[in-house]
Amino acid sequence: MTAAALRALHHGPRLPLVLPGPWDAAGARVFADAGFPALATPSAGIAASLGYADGQTPPDEMFAAVARIVRSVDIPVSADVEAGYGLSAKELVGRLMDAGAVGCNLEDTDPTxxxxxxxxxxxxxxxxxxxxxxxxLVLNARIDTYLHGVQGTEEAVRRGRMYAAAGADCVFPILAPPPELAALAGGIGLPVNAVVTPDGPAPRELGALGAARVTFGGGLQRRSTAAVAGMAERLLEELGAEG
Incomplete structure (x- = not known):
């Protein structure tokens, strides 16, 4: 699937665009078979699935994981590639193209x-x-001001406008308070990505508050791991009962 198809979904009649975050090929197929129109890989979820802390996945392993997800489905896939792993723009785009991704997240926290x-x-x-x-590529420019404790929309809007002028298709002011989403979208002039948090609004409500795109970060992978932990507990209980 092409970047044009993913880009169009950010402006379609069915907003917000909800993008589940698969961390492996099996999960990607589940979400695709359920009818979601596109996917967005989470760096944190992939890191956890590969046994790394968030932000510590070697680039080769991250791109390999993205490639496995892409080839398992026939819908567009955007990849969270953190801050770009120190690659040049040419190298980064080449790696994304080789993996088959048609979009990417790039964050403005300096990893060093x-x-x-x-x-x-x-x-x-x-x-x-x-x-x-x-x-x-659909460029989703992550704005980390709220993540770093810079409250209010002023700095996020300033950065977002600069990123829009640089060619971003959408912006992701991660952890922005949901009531500020409409002001961010209006001030920046691009579709805004919001992340679902455990105690926050559901995707549809985030859309009503101004988000055009909704993602989950590593949240779905953590929920899956919690389900596996419950399964493990039940198995141990059954073994204890049998003993």
Missing amino acids: TGALRDPQEQADWLARVRAEAGEA
């Missing part, structure tokens, strides 16, 4: 310092990725 990256540097980086990819 753990701090917010200078927004002009991030915008320049996004512009290089856009130039390399052309229209072959």
